Every structure is written in structure tokens, then in C-alpha cells.
């Protein structure tokens with residue numbers, strides 16, 4: 369009988385894991401269960417959410433046959449400008465620091481979701497939505513999934529990708545380290561006059577870090593940016609109550625005039641930015657993935673990128689396990705996976721934690737070294753190269769673990 373993998377959660381991560389599993393095991397039966405109806409339609413260009421995808425993600429998505437449907441709608445990041453509001457230090461990181469034309473891409477989440485869904489359908493993944501999972505059982509002979517409809521499904525492996533608030537990981541007895549950061553993100557698309565130059569901005573303000581990610585133009589005379597501004601809860605609440613004009617004035621006061629006058633803002637959303645990290649990622653027959661395993665601060669835009677690398681590592685692990693006649697849900701298979709992903713996860717979580725607090729207001733004694741560090745980053749190319757390699761994921765592309773899944777030329781194609 370064909371091996372069966374059930375993925376719970378049809379968010380960007382659940383779908384990416386599904387495609388990767390099908391790619392690794394073409395004959396396996398891969399099923400995604402998503403509680404909500406999958407979104408359809410196209411939101412207003414000023415009301416969309418977006419994700420920065422780094423070069424490693426682009427490479428993985430290309431290898432999985434997803435990138436071609438995202439490429440045409442991707443905003444290009446050719447430079448990253450890092451600055452500290454009201455301080456002298458700033459730095460510009462460019463593709464030439466790494467010998468690549470672009471440092472990454474910004475794609476709207478509804479486009480990523482649609483591209484993943486279409487590819488999942490094309491490779492033979494079955495998606496059931498709406499379909500809510502109520503309960504997981506570890507005591508049956510096989511991993512068992514109890515649906516809200518009363519139906520029970522069995523699988524060789526269950527991947528739990530049900531998001532930050534995952535109730536299912538709790539049922540598996542998987543403990544989480546939950547750190548309240550006290551920060552909230554205010555997210556909105558903002559447009560400025562002029563054509564898109566492909567510069568992403570990371571600005572450290574006294575209220576918190578602010579990222580402006582360049583979106584593909586929807587109107588030639590306006591450049592759209594996805595703004596992710598991390599703030600204290602009270603400050604985020606205040607920003608949410610401002611009218612559009614007052615919000616743009618506040619944004620401009622903190623961001624400055626590098627892009628000229630901010631013209632328009634779309635619908636604003638806000639999220640708490642708690643840091644969630646599971647203490648274990650598996651039980652026999654079960655794995656947790658995506659935000660259910662690690663919900664990290666969006667300051668460096670790494671959450672989805674990290675999960676795409678996790679997916680590639682799982683695909684490689686399952687391919688080897690299946691070829692060796694091992695059960696996909698064996699705890700030894702889970703350990704192989706964890707061995708591959710834990711160092712990468714730890715490195716990204718620690719770096720993101722550090723970056724989210726590095727520029728918090730701490731007085732003049734801290735300002736000078738931070739500004740000197742930013743200026744040094746601007747002046748010292750090997751330092752810029754080191755940081756750019758981490759951010760773009762280029763340092764992970766030669767991951768030997770993935771060779772079982774992808775051919776080396778695919779991964780060096782960026």
C-alpha cells in the first residue's frame with residue numbers, strides 16, 4: 369500500500385511541506401486538511417500582506433516548480449538600506465557584495481498561497497478544505513486523526529502545521545517555550561511617488577524596528593512598500609486608531625524622506641509578536657512544522673524562509689527513509705530530520721531575537737558603539753558579505769542534506 373502523509377494546516381508552510389513530500393515520494397498519498405475554506409479572489413493592491421523570500425527560498429521553490437508562478441508578481445530586492453533613526457550610522461548591502469544580481473524577492477501572501485495550491489494540485493496532493501481536525505491520537509496502532517465531522521483518518525506520518533496557537537501540538541504533549549516580547553507588529557502597504565527602485569529598508573526607530581519591503585508596482589507612477597513596524601502594544605494600538613493621513617505623518621516622521629512623501633496607505637493589521645519555540649518537534653508518527661514549531665519575530669523576515677528549508681530537509685529525510693524501507697513515522701526518521709534542521713533553526717531564532725532588541729533605546733553609552741557598528745558594516749565589505757550570506761540563505765544552499773532530494777545544479781542555480 370502507498371505510504372500516507374497527512375498535513376494539518378493548509379497555510380503557506382503546510383502546502384510547501386505537502387509539495388516537498390510529494391516531490392520526495394511521488395507514489396505516496398499526501399493529504400492536506402485545512403480548517404478554513406482556501407482563500408480565493410484578489411485583494412486590493414494596498415490591502416495585501418507580503419513575505420520577503422530569500423535566495424535559498426527562491427531556489428527551493430524553483431526546484432519544486434512553484435517559483436515560475438510567483439516570479440512575475442515578485443518585487444525585487446536589489447539593495448538593503450539599514451539605518452538607526454536620528455543617529456549617524458547607516459549601511460547599504462547590495463547584490464554585488466555577494467556577486468548576485470538580487471538579494472531576494474517580495475511576494476504577496478495571496479500569490480504565494482495560490483502558487484503553492486496550484487502546484488500542490490498539479491503534483492497530486494489532495495487538499496480538503498474546510499476540514500477541521502479535532503483530535504490526534506498517539507495510542508492507536510497508527511497515528512490517528514479525528515476530524516470534527518467524526519471521521520477518523522490514519523497515516524504513516526502526520527505533519528502538524530496549524531500555526532502559532534496550535535492546539536494539536538498541545539494534544540501531543542509537546543511543550544513550548546513562549547516568550548512575550550511585549551511587541552506588536554503594525555502591517556500595511558504604503559505607496560510613494562516614483563518608480564520602484566528595489567531597495568528594502570530596515571530602520572531602527574525608538575519605537576521599534578520598521579521594515580519597508582519593495583512590492584512589484586501595480587501603478588507605474590507609484591512605488592508600493594509592505595511596511596512591518598514593530599512597536600509596544602500601546603503604541604501599536606494608538607497607530608491603529610489614527611486616520612490614514614495621521615498614520616502617514618507618523619510613519620514619515622520615523623522613516624524620513626528617502627522615498628519622498630508617503631501618498632497612500634491600505635488597510636492596517638496588527639499582530640502580537642510573541643516568540644514561540646517548541647522544546648521537542650516530534651512524537652512517533654507526528655512532526656510539528658512552521659509557526660507551530662517556531663514563531664519568530666518578523667524583524668528580518670525569516671519565518672517562512674526557515675520553514676521552506678525545514679521542508680526541504682524533511683523531503684530529503686523521507687526520501688532516504690523510504691528508500692531504506694524504514695517507516696516514515698519511525699522516531700529514528702524524526703531524529704534524522706531534527707538533526708538536519710535544529711542547528712539552522714537555533715541560529716535563525718537566536719539571530720532574530722538579537723536583532724529585535726539590538727537597537728532598543730538604552731542611552732548614549734549604547735548608541736555610539738551601535739552607530740560605529742552600522743558605519744563599519746557600510747565600510748567593510750567582508751562584513752557586509754557575511755551578513756548578506758546569512759540573510760539571503762546563500763550559506764545554506766550547499767546543504768549536503770538536500771542532495772538526496774534536489775540535484776546539486778538546481779541548488780547552485782541562483
Ligand SMILES: Cc1cc2nc3c(=O)[nH]c(=O)nc-3n(C[C@H](O)[C@H](O)[C@H](O)COP(=O)(O)OP(=O)(O)OC[C@H]3O[C@@H](n4cnc5c(N)ncnc54)[C@H](O)[C@@H]3O)c2cc1C
Nearest residue numbers: 377379381403419420501530531658659666669671672673
Ligand atoms: C507581520 C509578519 C511579517 C512576516 N514577514 C515575513 C517575511 O517577510 N518573510 C518570511 O519568511 N516570513 C515572514 N513572516 C513569517 C511567516 O508569515 C510565517 O512563518 C508563516 O506564515 C507561517 O505559516 P504557517 O503555515 O506555519 O502558519 P499559519 O499561516 O498560521 O497557517 C496555519 C493553518 O492551519 C490551519 N489550522 C489551524 N488549526 C487547524 C485544525 N485544527 N485543523 C485544520 N487546520 C487547522 C489554519 O486555518 C491555518 O490556515 C512574517 C510574519 C508576520 C507576523
